[in-house]
Amino acid sequence: MASSNLHSNSSEQPLPPGALAGAACAAEAGVGSEAEYPGNLFVVAAPSGAGKSSLVKALLELDTRVFPTVSHTTRAPRGQEKHGREYFFIPAHEFDAMVAADAFIEWANVHGNRYGTAKKAVEDRIQQGADVVLEIDFQGAMQIRNVFANAVLIFILPPSLEELRSRLERRGEDRPDVIELRMRNASVEMAQAGSFDYVIINDVFERALFDLKSIVHAQRLRYSAQRRAQAQVFHALGIQA
Ligand SMILES: Nc1ncnc2c1ncn2[C@@H]1O[C@H](COP(=O)(O)OP(=O)(O)OP(=O)(O)O)[C@@H](O)[C@H]1O
Ligand SMILES: Nc1nc2c(ncn2[C@@H]2O[C@H](COP(=O)(O)O)[C@@H](O)[C@H]2O)c(=O)[nH]1
Numbered sequence: 001m002a003s004s005n006l007h008s009n010s011s012e013q014p015l016p017p018g019a020l021a022g023a024a025c026a027a028e029a030g031v032g033s034e035a036e037y038p039g040n041l042f043v044v045a046a047p048s049g050a051g052k053s054s055l056v057k058a059l060l061e062l063d064t065r066v067f068p069t070v071s072h073t074t075r076a077p078r079g080q081e082k083h084g085r086e087y088f089f090i091p092a093h094e095f096d097a098m099v100a101a102d103a104f105i106e107w108a109n110v111h112g113n114r115y116g117t118a119k120k121a122v123e124d125r126i127q128q129g130a131d132v133v134l135e136i137d138f139q140g141a142m143q144i145r146n147v148f149a150n151a152v153l154i155f156i157l158p159p160s161l162e163e164l165r166s167r168l169e170r171r172g173e174d175r176p177d178v179i180e181l182r183m184r185n186a187s188v189e190m191a192q193a194g195s196f197d198y199v200i201i202n203d204v205f206e207r208a209l210f211d212l213k214s215i216v217h218a219q220r221l222r223y224s225a226q227r228r229a230q231a232q233v234f235h236a237l238g239i240q241a
Helices: 052-062 092-100 119-127 138-147 161-171 176-190 205-220 223-229 231-236
Strands: 041-045 066-068 071-073 087-089 104-110 113-118 131-135 152-157 198-201
Touching: 041 052, 041 138, 041 205, 052 066, 052 131, 052 205, 071 092, 092 104, 092 113, 104 119, 104 138, 113 119, 113 138, 119 131, 131 138, 131 205, 138 152, 152 205, 161 176, 198 205, 205 223, 223 231
Parallel strands: 041 131, 041 152, 066 131, 071 087, 152 198
Antiparallel strands: 071 113, 104 113
């Protein structure tokens, strides 16, 4: 388990133009085939402030069959954030050790800090057939796709850049220079939306939440999922395949 030593968040950095290509790819290690993981893996990405944490939190309150994961990060905690709840806040050397031990399914540099999803946070649950949601950046989402071809990639867009900025300001968690950086990075991130399966525009919150719930529900109605969940019905109806 990660220690609670905190790494100070000295300077956040812009995403380099080739951030995706340059991202370390834990996916190269490979963590198993789709057939071994009957649960659904939902990946939610968005520029900072678009509202992905708020939407995922609301989804989890409504749907107890979806499980979140807690990522590791070298970022310092914000005001009320707690180690082990929002993130495992770990120093850089511990993050390095986890990378060296191949402990991440994916990890990336985001806004000058490193963030990663531990393999153990995902694999056991999906193996047991549970649904898991990851709230990660687009670089991580692309790595996940390399490992889990059937992962469902969802991108959240804000209704406008002005609203994005105003949400970051209203949230009141980040310094003005950090907000500027996140706004600059937002364009790079939003340019990746075309690589995702679904796009939700988070304008009216309840509408966006309905969209997110619909995607989760539709995934559970896919033939392969129904075939597994309703095996007896299929058998009784004489459907073999
Ligand atoms: N539809 C919405 N309308 C108005 N405000 C919203 C909406 N959705 C989220 N917000 C607010 O916008 C702010 C940013 O939301 P949130 O923290 O969920 O974003 P995020 O995408 O998870 O950001 P980060 O990547 O930095 O964690 C919060 O104050 C949240 O309450
Ligand atoms: N690739 C990953 N990105 C992650 C992970 N956990 C969070 N994130 C993303 O980082 C930014 C910034 O988050 P913040 O909490 O500092 O505002 C945001 O886009 C997150 O989605 C992860 O495990 N891997």
